[in-house]
Amino acid sequence: MYTIIDIETTGNGIKGNKITEISIFKFNGQEVVEEYTSLVNPECDIPYFITGLTGIDNAMVRDAPTIKEIAPKILEITKDTIFVAHSVGFDYNVIKNEFENLGISYSRKKLCTVRLSRKLIPGLQSYSLGKLCSALKIPLSDRHRARGDAHATLILFEKLLKTEGSSTVFSSFLNAKSQENTLPPSLPKEEFNKLPNTPGVYYFKDAKNKSIYIGKAINIKKRVLSHFYNKSNKEVEMCANTAHLDFENSGNELVALLMESAAIKKEMPLYNKAQKKTTIQYGIFCYEDRNGVMHIAYNKIKLAPNSVQQFFNITDCRFALEKICEEFELCPKYCHLQENIGQCSHYKIKKCNGICQQKESVEIYNKRVKQALKSLQNSQETYLIKEKGRVSNEIAIVLVEQGEYQGYAFISKDEQVNNLEDLQVHIIPQKHNLDTLRIISNYVQKKPKNVISSLTSY
Known part of the structure; x- marks a missing residue:
């Protein structure tokens, strides 16, 4: 026994959505044995755009029963039936x-007429209810009203039942282990089946093959499946718009994170929020004033020409400046730790030798500034990170040169790489930005044993 169902709602995704109308046809495979249709008072305002679509407004549902009042009828009519929509x-x-x-x-077995139609009537350009009804000459009246759409779905379902091979398809869809009713309606099962259980990046794409979401995973197939079970408004909408899946193997989580970040910035998918924009970075730079005194200062990276070192935020910049200011006995005023003062009086640093009071020569002071800058530059290390490759006979290498991320490489274990020049041939160049810096910094802190300072140890 089947119940073919359609609802109209207030249009707020899944969890915030309230039913405004419901129509149910109880169908035994041969004929309709019972029908139930009712407006429903959602006990909240119906948005104007929903009224424009369905014609259902607040006045129409004011005296209608609430979902609580009709729940017993819905439970009774759908009991021991397969829920079809x-x-x-x-x-x-x-x-x-x-x-x-x-x-x-509430728990019922389910069948989706979109997925059934894709399987039993392949090759159509669209499987929306309106387009299917047009292609199959199914009468569709009262579009976007529960009874009109449910009745059209009923006729479609009857046609699908009578289609050659339907019994096998229906049985496979109703199999408890089948994922057919879990997958998005527009996504062919073959698209999901091709996904590997390996680390990498996955792409949700729309009907035009445009990426709408990009993610990373240690197990691509398992992570993608978790999106289909997630019933948040964003996830439901995203999955409903997914028609294709794609992926790239990375071999390990670090490279997956770096690949994901680069892909998001390149393709700007609709449903990705993070990493689309590079957060403002700050940099330490040096300049000389009209008196010949060298200043060490910090600013947003775009306003910091030839920055010596980059940081995530102002706090890190000030901390680094305080450190070299004290270590090299520099003046807090000329390190811009204090502004708009005649003489320095930094509450932490008391080692200024008097350049701000003309008690020290510019030449001697500038010499220590140059030493401090050299110290900052030397702190920008060149190193490699060694990780698992995509296959057993391969390793992955991430290259950081003088503090800047250069890219990653997949290298056969049999390949001879003796110096940086040999490695550069294999590197897939990537852009250095705050997100890649954050990803790599976090990794280095967690797995320092995988960080290699020279090619000889690699």
Whole structure:
């Protein structure tokens, strides 16, 4: 026994969505044995754009029963039936969530007429209800009203039942181990099956093959599947717009993180929020004033010409300046730790030799400034990070040269790499930015044993 169902809602995703109308056709495979249709008072305002789409406004539902009042009827009519809907995940989860809010558990087997149509009637350009009805000459009246859409879905379902090979397809979809009803309606199962259980980057793409979300995973297939089970509004909408999947193997999590960051910045996917923009960086730089005194200062990276060192934030910049100011007995005023003063009086640093009071020569002071700058430059190390490759006979290398991320490489264990020039041939060049710096810094802190300072130890 089947119940073909359609609902109209307030349009707020899954968890915040309230039903405004429901229509149910109970179908035994031959004929409709019961029908139930009702407006529903959502007990909240219906947005104007939803009224424009469905024609259902606040006045229409004011005297309609609430979901609590009709819950017993829905439970009774759908008991021991298979829940059928076009894009079943949406209707089923909204109803299930409404029942959960009432403290009622709701569980039914499900069938999706979008996925069934893709399997049994392949090759159509679109599997939306309107386009399917047009292609199959199914009458569709009262579009975007529950009864009109449910009745059209019923006729479609009857056609699918009578299609050659339907019994095998229906059985496979209803198999408890089947993922058919878990996958997004527009995503062919073959797209999911091709995903590996390895580390890397995965791409959710729309019908035009444009990336709408990019993520990284230690296990690509498992992580992608978790998106399909996530019922947050963003995830449901994203999955509904997913028609293709793609991936790149990385061999390890570090390279996956770096690949993900670069791909997001390049493709700017709709559903990625983080890493689209590089957060403002700060840099330490040096300049000479009209009196010939060398200043060490910090500013946003765009305003810091030829910065000696880059930092995540102002706090880190000031900390580094305080450190070299004290170590090299520099003046806090000329290190811009104090502004708009005649003489320095830094509360931490008391080692100024008097350049701000003309008690020390510019030449001697500048000499120590140059030593401090050299110290900062030398702190920008060149090193490698060695990680697992994509296959057993391969290693992955991440190259950081003078503090800047250069890129990564996948190198056969049989390959002879004796110096930096040999390595450069294999490196896939990448852009250095705050996000890559953060990713690599975090990794180095957690796994210092994988950091190599010279090629000889590699």
